[in-house]
Amino acid sequence: MGVLELRNVSLTLGGKPILNDLTVDFWEGHIHALIGPNGAGKSTLASTIMGLPGYTHHEGDILLDGESIKALTVDERARRGITLAWQEPARFEGLKVDRFIAAGAKDKSAAAVREALTRVGLDPDRYAKRAVDRTLSGGERKRIELASILAMRPRIVLMDEPDSGIDVEALNRIFDALSGFKERGATVIMITHSQEVLRHAEHAFLMCNGCVLDKGSIEKIDGYFADKCIPCDHENLPTDEEKTAVTA
Amino acid sequence: MSDAAVAQELLASLGEFGGHISGDDVAHLEVHGNEVVGAHLVPGLEVDVDSLDDGISAHIHLDRGARLAKPVHLCFGMLPETGLQRIVMDVEVEEGAAASVLAHCTFPNAVDITHRMDAEVRIAPGATYEYFERHLHGREGGVLVVPRTRVQLGEGARFKTEFELIKGQAGVIEFDYEVDSAADSLLDMVARIWGRGKDRIFIHETGRLNGENARAVLQTHIAVQDQALAEVYNTLTASAAGARGHVDCKEIVQGGAVAKAVPIVEVHHPRAHITHEAAIGSVDSKQLQTLMARGLGEERATDLIIDGLLA
Numbered sequence A: 001m002g003v004l005e006l007r008n009v010s011l012t013l014g015g016k017p018i019l020n021d022l023t024v025d026f027w028e029g030h031i032h033a034l035i036g037p038n039g040a041g042k043s044t045l046a047s048t049i050m051g052l053p054g055y056t057h058h059e060g061d062i063l064l065d066g067e068s069i070k071a072l073t074v075d076e077r078a079r080r081g082i083t084l085a086w087q088e089p090a091r092f093e094g095l096k097v098d099r100f101i102a103a104g105a106k107d108k109s110a111a112a113v114r115e116a117l118t119r120v121g122l123d124p125d126r127y128a129k130r131a132v133d134r135t136l137s138g139g140e141r142k143r144i145e146l147a148s149i150l151a152m153r154p155r156i157v158l159m160d161e162p163d164s165g166i167d168v169e170a171l172n173r174i175f176d177a178l179s180g181f182k183e184r185g186a187t188v189i190m191i192t193h194s195q196e197v198l199r200h201a202e203h204a205f206l207m208c209n210g211c212v213l214d215k216g217s218i219e220k221i222d223g224y225f226a227d228k229c230i231p232c233d234h235e236n237l238p239t240d241e242e243k244t245a246v247t248a
Numbered sequence B: 001m002s003d004a005a006v007a008q009e010l011l012a013s014l015g016e017f018g019g020h021i022s023g024d025d026v027a028h029l030e031v032h033g034n035e036v037v038g039a040h041l042v043p044g045l046e047v048d049v050d051s052l053d054d055g056i057s058a059h060i061h062l063d064r065g066a067r068l069a070k071p072v073h074l075c076f077g078m079l080p081e082t083g084l085q086r087i088v089m090d091v092e093v094e095e096g097a098a099a100s101v102l103a104h105c106t107f108p109n110a111v112d113i114t115h116r117m118d119a120e121v122r123i124a125p126g127a128t129y130e131y132f133e134r135h136l137h138g139r140e141g142g143v144l145v146v147p148r149t150r151v152q153l154g155e156g157a158r159f160k161t162e163f164e165l166i167k168g169q170a171g172v173i174e175f176d177y178e179v180d181s182a183a184d185s186l187l188d189m190v191a192r193i194w195g196r197g198k199d200r201i202f203i204h205e206t207g208r209l210n211g212e213n214a215r216a217v218l219q220t221h222i223a224v225q226d227q228a229l230a231e232v233y234n235t236l237t238a239s240a241a242g243a244r245g246h247v248d249c250k251e252i253v254q255g256g257a258v259a260k261a262v263p264i265v266e267v268h269h270p271r272a273h274i275t276h277e278a279a280i281g282s283v284d285s286k287q288l289q290t291l292m293a294r295g296l297g298e299e300r301a302t303d304l305i306i307d308g309l310l311a
Helices: A042-050 A074-079 A097-103 A110-119 A138-152 A168-183 A218-228 B003-012 B285-292 B298-309
Strands: A004-013 A016-026 A031-035 A059-064 A082-085 A156-160 A187-192 A203-208 A211-216 B028-032 B035-040 B045-052 B055-062 B072-077 B082-093 B098-107 B112-123 B128-137 B143-153 B158-167 B172-181 B186-195 B200-209 B215-224 B229-238 B244-253 B258-267 B273-281
Touching (some): A004 A042, A016 A042, A031 A218, A042 A074, A042 A082, A042 A156, A042 A187, A074 B285, A082 A138, A097 A110, A097 A138, A097 B298, A110 A138, A110 A168, A138 A168, A168 A187, A203 A218, A211 A218, B003 B035, B028 B045, B035 B045, B082 B128, B098 B112, B112 B128, B112 B158, B128 B143, B143 B158, B158 B172, B172 B186, B186 B200, B215 B229, B215 B298, B229 B273, B258 B273
Parallel strands (some): A031 A203, A082 A156, A156 A187, B028 B072, B072 B098, B082 B112, B098 B128, B112 B143, B128 B158, B143 B172, B158 B186, B244 B273
Antiparallel strands (some): A004 A016, A004 A059, A203 A211, B028 B035, B045 B055
């Protein structure tokens, strides 16, 4: 049994099925990757797990430690230990980096905030009193968001496109942070269509048109993805034969 | 109650904001109603105060080249629940002088108080004058605040002003600032206000960039909730070559509150340039969701976002 289980989750947005009868288990303390082409439903799945507005009317169930979280709001899910790092982090005009990190932190002390910033490779003396606004680059905001998640000490981290819009140095810091989550026993679910990011995971799920086509080792999924998904060779739902029964 | 005791009580009402008024090198002036209840001056600064029936008239003069190391602290206020306080201020900053003024206006028990400020400010060439006015009101919101200021900004001079009303209920604010800017001058005007209940907030900010290369930024950040109303009229005019300016108005609206922004930008010279942006709406949903995904409830997350906007 996984720490987080999706049972027959289907979701329709704007009349179009986005998630199709998904059943997936995510194991505690592991780094998982959800890989697939654009439009496969990866980000929708993350939003659904987080319970964001507009993504809560799904069929099926989501279980955390065996208990349904379907009726919980975003903040209630977060207080149970689930959080999300956005592909494009929000800008907060005027809100200082230290207050942003401390807002959801387990330990709200200045020392803990400094430690979180240091872990993502940002000098606290230079960044703690800056605003989380347009004066920061996309990479800096991504690292600050990650610092806020490290300080939160979540159990399950959903990371949507962690490599999107950042430079190599920032990406390396994000991979360092992944190790930090792993050390603390957190479960990480990375959404990506990058093979580089995929290689930092321990298990991978291949998504296509709202279904999980396959799961398994990084090598297996990476090979399939490179051969069959770039470019994608079908536009509609995968056939039953293409679907692989997903079991824990 | 003695003057000293009144001054003490006024300063105590500032809470966390009142702790920095100490030391012989810090100039300060405390005015309760129409009486000066405390004062201390430093070299280079002259303050003449006359008592009026309903307030005071103050002439503040900064000597040529005088540069005050520490901010001058002004504290205006009234402890009773009702009354009128009128502050007539004439400020003259001579050439090359520089000073910062922190003005606290405190009405902790207000039920029906009017606070009027009529200020004329002349900032001579090469001088710098910063004026930061923070209002601290009680929970009743029974204050009518009418700050009216006219500024003449000389060549190469700088004027920075901030008006902040975040703690307590605003009441009614009729804010009216006009600045005429000469060549190479710099104007930076900021208003930050949080309106609640039935507060009424009217902001009129006008900057006229009359001289070459004069620059200005007018910023208004307002949050309104409940049944509050905010109307913001920012006007920036550029009439000379190289004059540049920006108008920025952001308003967050919640509940049954109403916000309105009217930015007016006028350019009278082909080598002048003014930009403006205005954003009015509810709290940004992505900001809200980000904070909620860290475990903050919706109300706490909203307050933090508004705190940031008004910081």
